[in-house]
Every structure is written in structure tokens, then in C-alpha cells.
Amino acid sequence: MTNYLIKNGTIVTEGKSFVGDLLIENGYIKKIGHNLQVDSTIQTIDASGKLVLPGMIDDQVHFREPGLTHKGDIQSESRAAVAGGITSFIEQPNTVPNAVTQDILEEKYKRAAEVSFANYSFMMGGTNDNLEEVLKTNPRNVAGIKLFLGSSTGNMLVDNQEVLEKIFSSTSLLIAVHAEDEGTIRKNLAEHKEKYGEDIPVQCHPVIRSEEACYLSSSKAIELAKKTGARLHVFHLSTAKETELFRNDIPLKDKKITAEVCVHHLWFTDKDYAVKGNFIKWNPAVKSEVDREGLWKALLDDRIDVIATDHAPHTLEEKSKSYLNAPSGGPLVQHALVALLESVKQGRITIEKLVEKFAHNPAILFQVEKRGFLKEGYHADVVIVDSESEWTVDKSNILYKCGWSPFEGTAFSSKITHTFVNGFLAYADGVVNTEHKGQRLLFER
Structure with missing residues (x-):
């Protein structure tokens, strides 16, 4: 060596x-x-x-393997990650099949050992009916439990309140949630279909997947965590209003309830839909400039603890469909760090704070062993x-399997x-x- x-x-x-x-x-x-x-x-x-810098730790990616490998796979996306300075990732369970049994979860680990160029962990997925499997999860070598409180792939929407409370009460593992209220989204979508038919403009995405949908779900999850004492981590905040739910008066290592923001919610706003269209269609949606500024404020004052990517590639063909038929998500691991370094140049965040949020804090929050810092013995x-x-992002230097980036031309x-x-x-x-x-x-x- x-x-x-x-x-x-x-x-x-x-x-x-x-x-x-x-x-x-x-x-x-x-x-x-x-x-x-x-x-x-x-x-x-x-x-x-x-x-x-220490290698970045991305606590939320979707590398699409197994079952969705036409979009990306562990090998291709980990290659893009190390090219982008991300040396460790935590991948999510909404692959096909969903990682909701210990056997399926371990298959993902076996595959990563064969092909991943970055260090890896995979979350165990919770459903309305797999509590027994969830409770078998080994806290030593699995990052945590992932719950979708809004629609997702397969059977992963957890909408049974009794089940939710049981999961929250039964495990000491970190529970990470995608928090959007499904009922609110369905109501908003029905109203927009009535108005536009099948031709809903993509600019309506943040109205359909609204501030109300996010806040309602996040606040309920936090209320449940406080009631049960669960260790809760809320993924990808997208609204200024949600940031009011989180504390900054205690050290991260002592927090029971933590929050993440993603690069796209710090970079884009709803004004960008006019040019970028479905290529910045994410769930939760990119929202207003006021929301973006609120997220930055909460990140800098430590109500938001970590930065992640929610890297979620889809093919160019899939993203080129109409709003209702185009999937949500986009590739980000290759360009997240360099995008954030632009914010350092602009004076919006210091390099020390960036490293804290994208390397140190994920390590502290997930209790990652001997990573996330430049320290002797690590x-x-x-x-x-x-x-x-x-340099400029273009198709010749993009490493994602899907072959495109929302930062093309940047x-x-x-x-x-x-x-x-x-x-x-x-x-x-x-x-x-x-x-x-x-x-x-x-x-x-």
C-alpha cells in the first residue's frame, strides 16, 4: 500500500x-x-x-441498486461521489425490492463490498407491517431506520399512526424521515388537475408539494419523537417555516431531534423552474427565495445540522416527460462540494462551517467510527x-450513469x-x- x-x-x-x-x-x-x-x-x-479537507459524508443518497440500475448503480454513482469529494455515503431503502428485510439489506451490503469506490452504509426501511424485521437491525453496522411519511417506491409509505408510534417507541436507532403530508399533497394535486387537466406546469410543483404539507408532517414527527423519546433525524428541509421546529441551544451530540438540508434547496428557487423545468423537480420541492434564505439562516445558526445531496438520478428520457409523468429527483454527488465552495467564495458560509456541516456533523450525528475529521488515528x-x-459542467465531464446534471452549463x-x-x-x-x-x-x- x-x-x-x-x-x-x-x-x-x-x-x-x-x-x-x-x-x-x-x-x-x-x-x-x-x-x-x-x-x-x-x-x-x-x-x-x-x-x-476531510472526505465528505453524504447521509442521504439513492444509488438505485437493485432494481433501478438503468438510472444509476452503486459502482457508477460511487465513482461520481469520490470525484466530487464524497468519501462515504448512506444509501436509502427505496430500491426494488425495497430494503425492508434483513436479507435484502445484507444483499445491498454484499454488492457494495464488490463495487463501491466510496465507503458505504445502507438504511433499513420501515413499512406499515415489518416492525419485527426493523427491530433486528444491528446498530453497529447499519446507519439507521428510514421512514417515508409521504409517498415513495413500493410499500414504503408509513401512514398508520399506531405503527409509527410503535416504531418510534421500540428502537434506539436513529430514525430518519421523509416528511411530507400525503393527504395535503393529494388534495393540492386534485385541485391542480381540475384546473389544468394533465398539463400541469412544473412551476406548480412547490404549490402541490406545499409548505403546509412539509410543516404538517415534520411537526407531527417531532411531536411523536418528543412523546416517545425516539432519536429523530428529519431529511431535506425545504421551507423556512420548518426550521422553527429545531433547536440550536444544545450541542449536536446531545440532540435527540436533528435536521438536514440538501444542496439543491440551498442553490435553486422556484424562479429556476422556468429554465430548468423537471430537472429541478425534487420531493420535497424547491420552493421560494424566502425559503432558501430561511434554510441558509438555520444552517448557519445550527438549527440545521447537516448538508446532504439526496442524490437521486433518473434518465434523461424520464425527466423529459410532462410534469405529471416525470419522476422527482436528480444527480448531485459529483457537484455538491464544488457548488458549496461557490457559497464560500461568495462569503455566505465559511470553509470551516462547510466542513462542519458536510463532514464533521454527519459523523457525530450517526456516530460514525473514526471518519469525518482530519485527526491522527482516523x-x-x-x-x-x-x-x-x-471549469464548466458539461456532458463530457459528468460521471453519473444518467449522463446529465442540473448544474450543466454552470x-x-x-x-x-x-x-x-x-x-x-x-x-x-x-x-x-x-x-x-x-x-x-x-x-x-
Whole structure:
């Protein structure tokens, strides 16, 4: 195994940035310091003028395997992830079949061990009738339980209040929820069909999947978590109103109720539907500029704890259909970090805060073992960024299996130059090293 000395980079970790060296030996961070001296067997990378960051941990992706691999698969999407500086991911259970039994869940882990270039974990899915399977979930090597409180693939809508309360009461595992009220959405959709027939404009998406639908579901989930003492994590907040439900007066490690925001809700607004159309159709919907600003405010004042992608690819053909027939979701893992680095350049967020929300906090929140920080003794998941290297997203440099990106045509001013996964150089200068695979994430529980 090749060992590396990363020299003279701006190391960003635990709220600090400083110029220094980082030594990688046998897959781990051996030493962080200044003017480190090593023998000639260790390969040196000069990171002068570049950022040295911990690998990002994306706590919500949909890599589409099994059953939906025409859209993406673990191999293709993990390749895009490491090219984007994401070294670990937590994948969701709404594949085909849904990961709602321990056997199906373990099949996904076996597949990832064979093909994933990034480190991986998979969530166990809850349904109205699989509590017994849910309770078998091993907290040491499974990230948590995922519940859809709005419509999803297959049998994954959990709309039975008695079942919900039982799940919340019966497990100490983190419960992550997609919170949109199905009744509200159906009512809004029926009204729009009455008005527009089958030709509903995509601009109506945030009206159909409304603020009310999000707030009603999020607030109910939080109320239930408080009642039962469950450990609740609310995925992809999309409204300013929802942010009022969360606290920032206690440390993250002590929070029982936490929240996530996704890159697309921090970047796009409803004004972008006119140009982007279904290519920014997500659930929950991209909403108003007021909502976007509210999400940024809550992220910066720590009511929102983590940033994720909700990476969810669909084919170009699928996304090109009419609003009612086009699926929701889009690919993001390759471009999430560089998009957020634009916000650093604009002064909206500091690099230290970005690293906190996209690397440190997912590790703290999920209790990931020895990842998410640049620390001696931690796994060497490391990203080097040239923050003065402009490039434009186009089809020639997109690595997603679906072959498109909502950021096509966007010029970014930062480029990922190197990504290390467990000390292996997984990506360098535009090329993914397919020789080595990631590891199953473990959790300190």
C-alpha cells in the first residue's frame, strides 16, 4: 500500500484552518504537523495553495441498486461521489425490492463490498407491517431506520399512526424521515388537475408539494419523537417555516431531534423552474427565495445540522416527460462540494462551517467510527481542492450513469484534484482509480 505525505496544504478541520502537512500511512492519518520529514518510500503531494479537507459524508443518497440500475448503480454513482469529494455515503431503502428485510439489506451490503469506490452504509426501511424485521437491525453496522411519511417506491409509505408510534417507541436507532403530508399533497394535486387537466406546469410543483404539507408532517414527527423519546433525524428541509421546529441551544451530540438540508434547496428557487423545468423537480420541492434564505439562516445558526445531496438520478428520457409523468429527483454527488465552495467564495458560509456541516456533523450525528475529521488515528478519507481552478459542467465531464446534471452549463471556480478513501488515492486529476473499494461504515453504538 502506498503511503503519502500531503505537504503545505491549508488543512481544514474542527473549526480551524492552518497550513501544514498530513501523513497517510497504512490507510490512516498518521501525523498532522509542520515540515514533516519522511523517507523516500513515501509519495509526496505538494498541496501548496490548495485546501485539504476531510472526505465528505453524504447521509442521504439513492444509488438505485437493485432494481433501478438503468438510472444509476452503486459502482457508477460511487465513482461520481469520490470525484466530487464524497468519501462515504448512506444509501436509502427505496430500491426494488425495497430494503425492508434483513436479507435484502445484507444483499445491498454484499454488492457494495464488490463495487463501491466510496465507503458505504445502507438504511433499513420501515413499512406499515415489518416492525419485527426493523427491530433486528444491528446498530453497529447499519446507519439507521428510514421512514417515508409521504409517498415513495413500493410499500414504503408509513401512514398508520399506531405503527409509527410503535416504531418510534421500540428502537434506539436513529430514525430518519421523509416528511411530507400525503393527504395535503393529494388534495393540492386534485385541485391542480381540475384546473389544468394533465398539463400541469412544473412551476406548480412547490404549490402541490406545499409548505403546509412539509410543516404538517415534520411537526407531527417531532411531536411523536418528543412523546416517545425516539432519536429523530428529519431529511431535506425545504421551507423556512420548518426550521422553527429545531433547536440550536444544545450541542449536536446531545440532540435527540436533528435536521438536514440538501444542496439543491440551498442553490435553486422556484424562479429556476422556468429554465430548468423537471430537472429541478425534487420531493420535497424547491420552493421560494424566502425559503432558501430561511434554510441558509438555520444552517448557519445550527438549527440545521447537516448538508446532504439526496442524490437521486433518473434518465434523461424520464425527466423529459410532462410534469405529471416525470419522476422527482436528480444527480448531485459529483457537484455538491464544488457548488458549496461557490457559497464560500461568495462569503455566505465559511470553509470551516462547510466542513462542519458536510463532514464533521454527519459523523457525530450517526456516530460514525473514526471518519469525518482530519485527526491522527482516523481513516485517511481526505480531499484536496484547488479553489482557483475554473471549469464548466458539461456532458463530457459528468460521471453519473444518467449522463446529465442540473448544474450543466454552470461554471465552478473550485476543482477536486485528489480524493483519498481509506488511504488509497481513489481519484486524481480527473481519473477514478477502480483498483480499490470502499469499506462498510461502522458506528460507535
